[in-house]
Amino acid sequence: MTGQLRAAIYARFSTDMQSDASIEDQIRSCRDYAARQGMEVIETYSDRAMSGASLMRSGVQKLMRDARGGAFDVVVSEGLDRLSRNQADIAQIHQSLTFADVMIETVAEGVISEMHIGLKGTMNALFLKDLAQKTHRGLKGRALSGKSAGGITYGYRALTRLDAKGEPVRGEREIDADQAAVVRRIFQDYAKGVSPKKIAEALNLDGIPGPQGGRWGSSTINGNRERGTGILNNELYIGRQIWNRLRYVKDPETGKRVSRLNPERDWVITEIPELQIIEDDLWEQVRARQGALKSKDTPVPVWDRRRPKTLFSGLMKCGCCGSGFSKVTKDSFGCSAARNKGKAVCTNMALIKQADLEARVLDALAHHLMDPEAVTVFCEAYTAERNRLAASATNTRSEFERKLSQLKRDHAKLVDAIIAGVPADQVKDKMIALDDQRQKIEAKLEAMETSPAPLRFHPKMAETYRDRVGTLIRGLSRDAGLTETREALRGLIEKIVLEPRAEGEGFDIDLHGALAGLLRLATGVEAGGAATQGKKSANANGPAGAGLEGVDMIEEIVLVAGTRYRRDLPAPFCLV
Template sequence: MRVARGLVNELYLDDLREKTHRGLAGQFDRGYHVGGVCYGYRSQPTADGRGRELVIDEEQTSVVRRIFNEYADGSGIRTIVHRLNAEGIKSPRGGTWAVSALVGDRARGAGLLNSEIYIGRLIWNRRQWLKDPETGKRCCIDRPREEWQIRDVPHLRIIDAATWDAARARDQHRTPSKGGAKMRTLFAGLMRCSACGGPIIAIDARRYGCNVRKDRGPAACPGGGAFLRTDVDQALLSVVREDLMAPEVLSTVIATVQAAVRAAEAERQAKTQAAPGRRAALQAEIGRLVDAIADIGMSPALRARLAAAEAELASLPEQTETPIDADRLAQQAIAAYKRRMLDLAAALQKDTTDRDRTRALLAEILGPVILRRDDVGDWAEMEEPAQRVALAGSTLLSVVARARFELATFGL
């Protein structure tokens, strides 16, 4: 029965999707506006009240003309973006401008500099959103060009032909963006900027820097600039080799694990001892709620409180739970710690042949690394590595999930 209902629901949604798209296509054919609103315009109801139309937004239009003129005159994309953010001009989404907002994808017509509506050519039905049956997430799919619907709208033109042609001529000499390039540095994807929280990337062959600052300018990230890659790599690798693989660290790890497990066991015992009293109180409350519902009927407030009380009652620990064996769990954690260290040592020895594996191990062991700069020098902050390795990724995870790691700071 469930399979049949699922099939019926899927057929209904397919039919609804087709009818909705057919209705939008009809509105477009009748001259109305459907779809999203491009920067520089706003949507408003038509005079006949049967649809919507685009009108020029004069304030945003001045920004669009400025971007096209500066680009046509030779200014770089990143330079334009930095200027807009420095002046506090809001992007189409209300935040800071990014290079991708201007460049986009030439083939798909995405990006402000590629949008043909600015020369009075409106295109609809270029892409569609579909749900991935495996992940359940919506993804954007480009439609074939023969399915695009195009309409001339000269009254919406805001960029003259000469400026548009000059921008297109510059495109012929611009190297296409290498978006999604493979990460090559050892610590790529691990480091974050202390000023804005953005990712730290290799901004050139010698330096790491904040990607937000590079892409959007100092107005978006007031961070302290770039870090030498050799200094960062050597400092973080020394943390791994000297602070994690040293034999004397093992005793500290054992003590840390045992203390964490005993703390978790003490907390569990306290909850278990308090459970009978709390259970009796919740059962009495549920009885009163049921009586109230029987007398006056169900209400949103009663339903919510009853659901909360029943959920809390179900979460209370039972008296018969087996005590935690701290020594056994500590031994399991130490064994897992040693395995990770052996894996990491082997990966570092053959880093050049399997850098992806090495990077994955470092990410698991070090976690997020915050790079910051102050008057004293450059620093890397992270969760205490030995504690993180010992208390994560093993059977201890379900026992000490709320264990707090100390913050470790290392000079670069």
């Protein structure tokens, strides 16, 4: 193995207004830096039009996963702010990479130490705060002048013109006649007593695209009155623009933005009569109906106001349209799209009782998934795939060995030429190039030798699985550890597909198992434990020899169990 450092390059630009050339320029600069430092660049990662204030970026997340897997020794970036501008996030990145024995080097700062993290992180955090304040101040100026300080609202279109200096004037808009007609239709129908669900259904049946180009939903129309969201609550339609009603903050736990209502004193309200679409009297009729629906005389059912999380919430899918299933009565589930977007999207109006659904799914978990025949089919398919991959690896190794032999022969010829009297400086560059290629191929061959061993499955895996899932199901009747039990059962399921029967009575249910979760339960390997590091599990409760290696490499395979038992096995394959 050579002493040459393996480098990964990371590049990022922030907004859609920048071009992909920014990424290429950063990568080129990092490659030049790596070459000067004698590093071998083995991978590049990038995020396009992504803010550095969040770690919810696919490129940086993949980089972190590969770093934990030992794919490289150093991360090279143009500057520390390319990795993140958030002080806490850059400290987390540095801590995680340090744990994985991966260094950070940047073209601007060189080798990154704890001092850089502290000082540069603080500077980047201050930069973000200053940028946010300046942006907010600029948007406020636009709002006060009656211009758009955000996106274009449905019913309007942006105006494009240049000022006296030839610069584009931003934020101007005008009424879009076609969309304005749809807005009036929505207000008029609602004032007549038509529900938002029925309005959305009618718009979808007429083929009218929604604000984002997709289907209409009741929430798009109804929104939230207090927050001013939704078609029915947007005061711009009566010529009054309200800006800064909401502010957005990042949840440090999830990295996602969360909206919060600002105090009314901070709102910026501007009258723009030329943008009025809805007459004042129609607006007041809609307000009156909304108020009546929220009065005590028409209380909203408890299961509509606050829907508790059930055992399989979020896992149910409609077999007709693929949309989610949700609570539509106190104890029943139904297709959300059929109720919120109408027949143009889905005609499945059938209901299934919560008790019936949970009983059937739990029975399938206990008796259909991981049965001996299913496990046999899986192991045979897995072995065949491993053999195919092994054969491919053998061919690749043979090719590398052939190239290595050729490189050694070419290198020996150059040595012989020098011995025969050819000046060394004439063949020096060629010899260095050949030696570099030799080192790279030898490194790849050595990596192949350290590849993880194939998975091994214990013969009693199915029996072990049934015992453990039975224990989990019995645990649902106990209060102690109920949350953990529910989550453990949910972790065994990828999705539950409910398809109404042709005769109109009941559902056929296909239960798609999450293979990694099933195998971990069956073999005693904990998620995130030693198995994911390529080492055998030391779980004393698991059966002897049941260690599970490399679970991540087979997570894409799906096992399915349902009320029907099919023996045909379409690719990749289903166990039903």
